[in-house]
Amino acid sequence: MSKKPIVVGSVAYDPKIVTIWDIIRDYFNDNGVRLDYMLFSNYEAQIEYLLSGKIDIAWNTNVAWVRTYELSNHKAQALLMRDTDIDFKSVFIAKSKSNIKSIQDLKGKKFGLGSADSAQAAILPLKYLQNELGENIKDIELIRYNSDLGKHGDTGRSEFDVLEDIKNGKLDAGAIGISTWVRILEEGLFPAGEIESFYTSVGYCHCNFTVLESLDENIKKTFVDMLLKQDPNDPIIKKMMQLEGLNKWVVTTQTELKGYDILAQAMKEQDLIKNNW
Structure with missing residues (x-):
């Protein structure tokens, strides 16, 4: 094993994050690569730690990625992502009975709008509304x-707040991420047919593992190779x-x-590049 561990940062938006990263850490260590993780209460702190070299890799939201890329003078690199981070939508x-069938309505x-730092529930929806209207x-x-705030919409709480107020009549409409919408439909969280979608955005990308370009190429390659080799049929990895x-x-x-690209444009227009930690 290497002497110094690869240190990955992740934001603890849910208790399951500890389980996820214990499994990833053990997988790396069991295969001869030392890895450890640091948990953060917010993405702004994690960004600071990555930019200052206190962690090697950050598991970032799309907002944290754009911010890191811009604040590093484009010296950041996205290594890897989940298949579900591609073609994400708002x-x-x-x-259903509201007669709202398009943005014009x-x-x-x-x-x-959800949390101000959520790409899917606030930043991009505002951009889509501005583009249309x-x-x-x-x-x-x-x-x-x-x-x-600080979790970049990871908890989804603001999206359910929006949903609840649509249901009780305080709102006429609102924005949520596609994953929340799918969950509502699959789990029957609201009576069937009560709420409907009237606009779905074009696809964009969500999370990625972010590094600074200056990170040792061997560390980058080792990290990517190890994750790509994970067997989804292994019960622990599957979990x-x-x-x-x-x-x-x-x-x-x-x-x-x-x-x-569209998120970077929206964040610049909405003055959201600065990292306020």
């Missing part, structure tokens, strides 16, 4: 639900993948990187 929802309505966005009453919400790890290529 969904706009309303009560939102004029004069109350529209809920231009100056007429002022005709919509935007209501923000800033729960769990980790289910908890982390993936079927397989995939290498981040130029194609996937294009999936962050």
Whole structure:
């Protein structure tokens, strides 16, 4: 084993994160590669630790990736992501009987946005509304639900706050991530047919393992190779993948990187590049 462990940062938005990273750490160590992890209460702290070289790799949201890339003067690199991080989408929802069938129907309505640092529930939905409506966005009453700030929407709590207020009539419509929408449909969290989607965004990319370009190439290669070699049929690995919400790890290529372009544009327009820790 190497003397110094590869140190990976992850944000502890849920108790399951400890289980996920214990499994990944043990997998690496059992295969002769020392790895340890550091947990953070928010992405802003994790970004600071990566930029200052206190951790080698950060398991980042798309917002944390864009911020790291910009603040490092484009000296950051995305190594790897989940298959489910590709083609992520935002969904706009309303009560089925509301007669809201498109973004144009939102004029004069109350529209809920999730946590201000959530790409899927706030940053990109605002961008999509601006793209569609231009100056007429002022005709919509935007209501923000800033729960769990610092977690970049990982907990999904703000999305369920939006859903709840659509259900009880405080909102006419709102934005959530596709994973939350799928969960609602699969688990029957709301009465069938009560809420429907009227807009689904184009696909974009979500999380990735971020490093600084200056990190030793051998560490980068070892980390990527080890994750790609994981056997999803191994019961322990399967458990980790289910908890982390993936079927397989995939290498981040130029194609996937294009999936962050619209978010980078939106974050610059909304003055969200600065890392306020």
